Amino acid sequence: MGRKLKEETPPIEPETPNDPEIKAEKKKKKRKNREPESTQQSPKRKLEETETQTSPESNERKKKKKEKENKEVGSEENGKRSETHEDGLVAVTGKDAMEAKYAPLKSFAESNLPSEVLRCCLNFDSPSPIQSRAWPFLLDGRDFIGIAATGSGKTLAFGVPAIMHIMKKRKGKFSKGRNPLCLVLSPTRELAQQISDVLCDAGKPCGVTSVCLYGGTSKGPQITALKSGVDIVIGTPGRLKDLIEMGVCCLNDITFGVLDEADRMLDMGFEPEVRYILGQTCSARQMVMFSATWPLSVHQLAQEFMDPNPVKVVVGSEDLAANHDVMQIVEVLDDRARDARLVALLEKYHKSQKNRVLVFVLYKVEATRVENMLQKGGWKVVSIHGNKAQHERTKALSLFKSGTCPLMIATDVAARGLDIPDVEVVINYSFPLTTEDYVHRIGRTGRAGKKGVAHTFFTQQNKGLAGELVNVLREAGQIVPAALMKFGTHVKKKESKLYGAHFKEIPVDAPKSKKITFNDSDDE
Structure with a gap:
């Protein structure tokens, strides 16, 4: 479990007279000191550098955190913050009530989930690290970004909250021909099938049904399942887009969306399909994104389709490291x-x-x-x-x-x-x-x-x-x-702690690249 971070005590400012003009002048100076006039923030705010209404003392604390190379991995809101420790685990600190609300779970019993929902966890002694940290936020309806290695229990990390979301929405009424409420996008057919197997077993005791949509096989059975009514759609981007365009898959009621292995999905060139599919879902949805790494393409996708203040939790490291076993x-x-x-x-x-x-x-x-x-x-x-x-x-x-x-x-x-x-x-x-x-x-x-x-x-x-x-x-x-x-140990554009840069974090408001045209004339 993550260790509690020791909060730094902000410096005490001398009291100022209760003069409105003095207060207004002071606020003006604070804003000016906080951000130079020459650097204007883009309307689309960065996920990890979200502008919030904080005091200069809070900004000073942030600056000190960066100097100590502690990465901020979540949004700051109502005194709450998520941070990554040197041991790779995550703790939540802040106001007592907020800390208790989002504290990592030590046992399944602490989740207070119904027994039928937890039946899928009977073979485990306690929640995995990503589950223990994801469930409190997801069950509270927060948009969530999870960075964790494969094999860390991510499917149930989003699967259990998805089932709870559906049960609350349905209120025990599972009508025939109902539209799905939950969408899970996966990069490969094999991973989609694996997710489907887990969610089908987990949802069965609760009456929650799933369908897996992927290419390379007949559309007939998949269309039949959709028409009979399902709660969760798991699919690969290509086949899912085909069925949407055919008019047999309606995502208008999707209020819980998941992108699993998001970095891999975009690496495979599915970004247009992913954007199209998410555009078909309900705008007032809860978004969940799991990724083993955090490249720029995933950063931008999250920025576009998630709440301005999603919770980002890193279990392990954003820098990919090999399994020491x-x-x-x-x-x-x-x-x-x-x-x-x-x-x-x-x-x-x-x-x-x-x-x-x-x-x-x-x-x-x-x-x-x-x-x-x-x-x-x-x-x-x-x-x-x-x-x-x-x-x-x-x-x-x-x-x-x-x-x-x-x-x-x-x-x-x-x-x-x-x-x-x-x-x-x-x-x-x-x-x-x-x-x-x-x-x-x-x-x-x-x-x-x-x-x-x-x-x-x-x-x-x-x-x-x-x-x-x-x-x-x-x-x-x-x-x-x-x-x-003998091949050398040079790493080009080395930015990662382990093995160089797979991407470069480019500011959202960075100027667009200019096209340079070369003149092939012999006169040049």
């Missing part, structure tokens, strides 16, 4: 040597062909080639990637999860969000395009307190990411191979 082994190889080395590693790690081994590749065609190569070598293997039909992907994932076929080749569709139990080894046959995706990939093992192994092939083609990878390995206390160091 995973032993990371990096080999620098020639590209042509990877096939033979992969087979050698499978003979080492998967000799019994019983333990789960997940092999990541970069491209869809590469997944097919590696799968065929291993099958010809006598290995029992399945794969999931974008070129496969959805029923094939679902079947492959099911065989891998159940242990029927515990060796799987996957592209990055399996890198985030998926809860695959007992993956003992991850092999990165191809290094991903970003170090962030590398961290997510190896996070498929070493889950729930267990140890795992991540074996990675690094080639000359990946040398531009060498510096970032070295920093990740060092942060986790792993061995940095000498061959990797």
